Each structure stands twice: as C-alpha cells, then as structure tokens.
Amino acid sequence: MSKDTYKIEMRDVKKSFGEKKVLDGINIKIKKGESLVIIGGSGSGKSVTLKSILGLVEPDSGSILIDNVETVGANQKNREEFMAQFGMLFQGGALFDSLKIWENIAFGLIHSKKMDRGQAHDIALEKLKQVGLSPQVGNYYPAELSGGMQKRVSLARAIATAPEIIFFDEPTTGLDPIMADVINHLIVDCVKDLGATALSITHDMASARTIADDIAMIYEGKIIWDGPVGDLDDSGNAYVDQFIHGRATGPIAKHAGFAA
Amino acid sequence: MSDITTEQSQNQKKQAGIRLPCIFLLTFQAVGSSIIGFLQTIGRISAFTGRAIKHCFAPPFYPRLILKQFMEIGYYSLPVVGLTTLFTGMVLALQSYTGFTRFNAEGAIAGVVALSVTRELAPVLAGLMVAGRVGASIAAEIGTMRVTEQIDALRTLSVNPFKYLIAPRVIAGTLMLPILVLIGDIIGIYGGYVVSIYDLGFSSGSYITQSWDTLQRMDVLSGLYKAAVFGFIVTVMGCYHGFNSGRGAQGVGMATTYAVVSASILILIFNFVLTQVFFS
Numbered sequence: 056m057s058k059d060t061y062k063i064e065m066r067d068v069k070k071s072f073g074e075k076k077v078l079d080g081i082n083i084k085i086k087k088g089e090s091l092v093i094i095g096g097s098g099s100g101k102s103v104t105l106k107s108i109l110g111l112v113e114p115d116s117g118s119i120l121i122d123n124v125e126t127v128g129a130n131q132k133n134r135e136e137f138m139a140q141f142g143m144l145f146q147g148g149a150l151f152d153s154l155k156i157w158e159n160i161a162f163g164l165i166h167s168k169k170m171d172r173g174q175a176h177d178i179a180l181e182k183l184k185q186v187g188l189s190p191q192v193g194n195y196y197p198a199e200l201s202g203g204m205q206k207r208v209s210l211a212r213a214i215a216t217a218p219e220i221i222f223f224d225e226p227t228t229g230l231d232p233i234m235a236d237v238i239n240h241l242i243v244d245c246v247k248d249l250g251a252t253a254l255s256i257t258h259d260m261a262s263a264r265t266i267a268d269d270i271a272m273i274y275e276g277k278i279i280w281d282g283p284v285g286d287l288d289d290s291g292n293a294y295v296d297q298f299i300h301g302r303a304t305g306p307i308a309k310h311a312g313f314a315a
Numbered sequence: 316m317s318d319i320t321t322e323q324s325q326n327q328k329k330q331a332g333i334r335l336p337c338i339f340l341l342t343f344q345a346v347g348s349s350i351i352g353f354l355q356t357i358g359r360i361s362a363f364t365g366r367a368i369k370h371c372f373a374p375p376f377y378p379r380l381i382l383k384q385f386m387e388i389g390y391y392s393l394p395v396v397g398l399t400t401l402f403t404g405m406v407l408a409l410q411s412y413t414g415f416t417r418f419n420a421e422g423a424i425a426g427v428v429a430l431s432v433t434r435e436l437a438p439v440l441a442g443l444m445v446a447g448r449v450g451a452s453i454a455a456e457i458g459t460m461r462v463t464e465q466i467d468a469l470r471t472l473s474v475n476p477f478k479y480l481i482a483p484r485v486i487a488g489t490l491m492l493p494i495l496v497l498i499g500d501i502i503g504i505y506g507g508y509v510v511s512i513y514d515l516g517f518s519s520g521s522y523i524t525q526s527w528d529t530l531q532r533m534d535v536l537s538g539l540y541k542a543a544v545f546g547f548i549v550t551v552m553g554c555y556h557g558f559n560s561g562r563g564a565q566g567v568g569m570a571t572t573y574a575v576v577s578a579s580i581l582i583l584i585f586n587f588v589l590t591q592v593f594f595s
Contacts, residue, residue: 111467131475138473149468152459167473212472222471 061120062087062220062252063108068117069276070103077103078114079276085269090246090253092267092284094260094298096307100276101256105222108254109141110134121220139167142218142251144242146225148205150197156183156208157193163216182211186241203234207241214245221246223255227262239265260299272298274307363555367485370477377483384487388449388550392495395448396441400499403436404428404506412515424515425522426529428507433530434594437499438538439586442545445492446578450553453484454574457557458567466558481558485550492546493539500535537593544589545582552578 063085070078077100085091095101106112108119110126119126126137142163150159158165160182161175170178180190186207197205206226213221226242227235239262246253257263263270264284271281272295280292287299297305411424457480460466469476504526511517553574560570 106467109467109471111470135473135475138471141471143468143471145464145468147463149464151465151468162474163472166479216472 060086062089062122063254064118064120064123065104065108066118066120068104068107068114068119070100070107070112070114077276078107078117081107081117081273081276081278083271083278083281085252085254087252088250090243090255090266090268091271092255092257092263092269093271093273093278094258094263095256095273096258096298099273101258101273102224104273105224105254105256109143109222110137139216140219142213142216142221144206144209144213144221144223144226146228148197148202148209150205150208150212152197154196155193156195156197156200159197159208160193160211160215162212168216178215179211182215183208185214185245186211187237203230203238206230206234206238210238210241210245214249217249218251220252220254221249223253223257223266225257225259226255226266227257227259232261235259235262236265238262242266258298260301359559360551360555363558364551366477367481367551367554370475370482371486373478375478377479380479380483381486384483385491387452388445388484388487388546389491389495392441392445392448392491393498395444396495396499397502399440399444400432400437400503401506403440404432404503404508405510407431407436407503408507408510408515412511421515421517422525424511424517425507425525428511429504429526429530430534432503432507433500433534433538435538435586435590437496437503438541438545439582441492441496441499441542442549442582442586443579445488445495445546446549446552446575446582449488450549450574450578451571453550453553454557454560454571455567457554458560458570461558461560462562462567476558481554484554485547488546488550489543490546492542492549496538496542497535500538533593537589540593541586541589544585548581548585549578552581 061084063083065081065083068078068081069076079100081100081104083091083093083104093101093104103112107114108121108126110129114127117127121137121140124137126134129137150156151162154162157176157179160179161170161172164170164175164178165172176193180193183190183193188204188207188211192200192204192208197208200208210226213223223242226238230238242253242255243266253266255263255266257266264287267284269281270284270287271278272292273279274294280290280295282290287295290296293306296302297307407428408424411427412421415421415423415427457466460480466476466480469479508519508522508526511522512519556570556574556577557567560566
C-alpha cells in the first residue's frame with residue numbers, strides 16, 4: 056500500500072506534560088473511508104492522541120499528516136483549513152449552553168461555511184431527523200435534554216458540515232446499554248452516508264466492535280497492537296486479551312501495581 | 316563531663332552555622348521563585364491582552380455577539396451603577412456639609428459633589444461594581460466553557476475563540492463603561508442635589524448654577540476615559556482568568572475570584588496613574 060492513500064498518518068509522535076510522558080512514539084495510519092478505533096485504559100494517551108491530530112495539543116516531536124500534508128506547526132490559517140474538514144463528537148457533548156439546539160448544529164455551517172441562517176436552520180433540522188430527534192427539539196436549549204439526546208445532537212453537529220474526517224471521543228460514555236447501541240449504529244450509518252474517515256477512542260468494547268474496521272490498542276503512550284476488528288480476539292497479545300476481557304489480573308495490572 | 320558539654324556545645328554551634336546559610340538560601344529561593352512566577356504571570360497576561368486587542372480590530376467580527384454583550388455589560392449593569400452613584404452622591408453631600416459648616420464654606424458643596432463624582436467616584440465605583448458583576452460572570456462562563464470542552468469545540472468548528480468569545484466582550488466593556496459612567500455622573504450629582512435641597516435646605520437654582528460653573532469639560536471627559544480603561548481591564552481580566560481556568564468546579568471558582576480581585580486592584584492602580592496623567 057503506498058503512503059499517498061492514507062487520510063491520516065501519525066509518525067513517531069511524542070508528547071510529555073512536565074515529567075509525564077503521555078505519547079511515546081505513536082504511529083497510526085488510516086486509509087480514506089476507514090474507521091479506526093483506538094482502545095486503551097484511562098490515562099493511556101487516547102485523548103491526547105486525538106487532540107494532537109485536531110491541533111488542540113501541540114506534539115513535542117513527530118509528524119501528523121492529513122492527506123499527506125504536515126499539520127504540526129501549521130499556522131492559524133492552514134489550521135483552520137484542516138479544521139474545516141473535521142467533525143468532532145466530544146465525550147461530554149460540548150454543546151454551547153447559550154445557543155438553541157438548532158443553532159448548535161448549524162454553528163459550523165453559519166460561522167465556518169458562511170451559510171445563510173435560514174438555510175442552515177433547515178439543514179440542522181434535517182440532521183436532527185437523521186439522528187432520530189424531532190424538529191421541535193431544535194428550539195430547546197442543551198440543558199433541557201437528556202444525556203442520550205445531547206449525544207445525538209452532538210453527533211448531528213459533528214456531521215452537519217459533511218466533514219471528510221470525523222473524530223469520536225468516548226461516544227458512549229455515560230449512556231445506558233440500549234442508548235449506547237443506538238449511538239453506535241447512528242455513528243456507523245452517518246460515517247457510511249458521508250463516506251468519511253473516522254477515528255474513535257473508547258474503552259467500551261461493544262462500541263469498538265460495532266464502529267471499527269480496524270482497532271489499535273494504546274498502552275503507556277505506544278500502540279502495542281493494531282489490526283482488523285475481526286482479529287481482535289486472536290491478537291496473541293496478552294495486554295489486548297486482558298483489556299478486551301476486562302480482567303483485573305494480567306500484565307496491565309502488574310505494570311499499574313494493582314495486581315492481586 | 317565538662318568535655319562532653321563543650322563538645323555538645325561545639326556541635327550545636329556547627330549545626331547552627333550550617334542551618335543559617337540554609338535558611339537564607341531557602342528564603343532567597345522562595346522570594347526568587349515568587350518573583351519569577353509573578354513576572355511569568357505578567358508576561359502571560361500581556362500576551363493575552365495583545366492577542367485580545369489584535370482580534371478586536373481584525374475581521375471577522377460578530378456584531379450579534381457584540382450587541383448581546385452591550386446588553387449584558389451595559390444595560391444590565393445600569394441598576395447597580397445607578398444605585399451606587401446615587402447613594403454616593405447623597406452621602407458625599409451630607410459629609411461635605413458636616414465638614415464645610417465648620418469653615419462656613421457650605422457654598423462649595425455643589426462643586427465638590429460634582430467634581431468628586433465626575434472625576435473619581437463614578438468611574439472608580441462603577442468600575443469596581445462592574446468588576447464584581449460582569450468580571451465574575453465572564454470568568455465563570457468562559458471557565459465553564461473551558462472545563463466542558465466548549466472552547467475546544469469552537470476550534471474544531473473552525474471558529475477562533477478569541478474572536479468569538481474574547482473580542483465581543485472586550486469591545487462591549489470598553490465602549491459601555493463610559494456610557495454607564497456618564498449616566499452615573501448625572502445620577503450621582505442628582506443624589507447630591509436631592510440631599511442638599513430637601514434635607515439641607517439649599518436653593519435649587521444656586522445649587523445647579525454652582526455645579527454647572529464648577530464643572531469643566533475635562534472633569535467629565537477624564538472620568539469617561541478612565542471608565543473606558545476600567546471597562547477594558549474588567550473584561551480582559553475576566554476573559555483571561557476564565558480562558559485559563561483550572562479543571563473542575565474549584566478551578567472555575569478560583570478563576571472567578573482572581574478575575575474580580577485582579578480587576579479591582581488594577582482599577583485602583585490605573586486610577587492613580589490616569590489621575591497623574593490628567594491632572595498633575
């Protein structure tokens with residue numbers, strides 16, 4: 056496979072916060088239209104990996120390429136151009152409290168794509184319908200919605216600008232299993248409809264198996280295994296085995312110092 | 316026995332000799348790190364202020380948000396500023412009367428009230444009241460947005476948070492505070508007038524004439540210039556502390572406190588500096 060087919064590529068990305076080494080040489084390659092899920096425990100570097108690609112965290116070293124264009128050290132203008140092709144579903148929804156639901160969804164269309172408010176309103180209601188919510192919800196404020204509904208709205212906002220790359224940060228955290236499954240299937244449908252490339256981080260294995268084409272496991276700032284989702288159960292990696300089965304004992308427990 | 320005591324005494328002296336430089340070093344270290352920390356904070360605030368000013372003048376602008384902040388900072392602060400200046404003018408008239416009757420100088424009360432309110436009391440008190448009301452609110456709102464990743468969300472939607480969050484507030488604060496102070500000047504002078512006429516028995520006509528004769532254009536303008544600077548300080552401090560808020564409820568609470576305290580102190584410092592510039 057030649058490198059020019061990769062939509063996102065991370066090469067030996069390192070990041071430390073003070074003494075703490077969070078990313079210790081991350082290497083990731085995602086092809087156009089593929090969905091990669093990064094799994095890993097809390098504090099393993101998943102969120103920092105995602106934020107590095109989004110430009111919210113500046114790596115100490117290494118290279119991050121979008122369509123073979125370097126993004127590390129990009130100026131404000133170029134960064135905004137990269138951002139224009141991104142969509143992001145935040146763990147907590149990150150909906151703007153002071154705006155109505157339809158304004159939240161239409162935010163990128165109005166401010167980034169400079170679309171007329173009326174036209175953006177219509178698209179926002181369409182997206183609401185796409186994520187299974189009625190148009191009436193558009194006039195509510197985020198605080199008036201349940202956690203599951205907020206996640207759906209956040210998904211609608213992430214897809215509203217028809218992005219080429221969508222990031223999902225713990226999309227099912229805090230949801231009941233049924234709502235989590237609904238969100239997972241919505242994510243799959245929306246990504247397929249747009250033909251987008253997706254990068255998700257989660258420690259919910261049911262979610263990972265539903266969303267992913269490929270899975271990578273991050274541990275202590277390094278990718279220790281990656282492969283197709285079908286190979287996950289036969290990874291031959293003790294760390295992956297322990298993580299996907301949620302066992303308290305194993306190499307991860309030993310390293311973390313809480314082995315029984 | 317005597318030898319042992321001498322040895323112990325010598326050891327104690329040696330230890331004290333070692334401890335003394337250690338205490339000095341630790342003291343210097345503590346003072347040094349405090350100074351470095353203070354200078355770093357000044358540097359960060361200066362860089363933030365520079366970025367804020369740059370984004371106030373560079374497009375894109377968000378007129379809808381600027382108008383909203385005009386309402387939040389200007390219109391909704393009017394009752395607080397109005398009441399503060401009203402009672403300050405009334406108290407000033409009463410206190411001046413008490414003092415001036417000792418020197419048979421009651422006639423100067425109108426001028427003293429007008430000058431004190433326009434030059435100092437209205438801008439400083441309005442600045443401090445707006446720091447409490449608006450500075451705290453800005454820091455809490457932006458701090459909560461930071462904690463709940465709404466600022467990150469803005470960036471992922473290709474919107475610069477400095478343009479969307481900071482610039483409208485700074486523009487509104489700098490433009491609205493002079494208007495508030497101008498209204499506060501009128502209300503404050505009216506407060507002094509009410510007390511002087513209805514409580515102290517002054518003649519309405521002579522009070523107004525005295526006030527008018529004493530006041531010069533520069534007295535009012537200096538207060539308005541000060542107000543613009545104070546409005547800028549309040550909004551920049553609120554935005555800076557909110558934008559750099561720590562995680563969790565405690566982080567937002569701290570940001571709110573720092574915003575009000577730093578803005579209040581800076582208002583008092585800049586009031587002195589500006590008074591020197593205008594009147595010395």
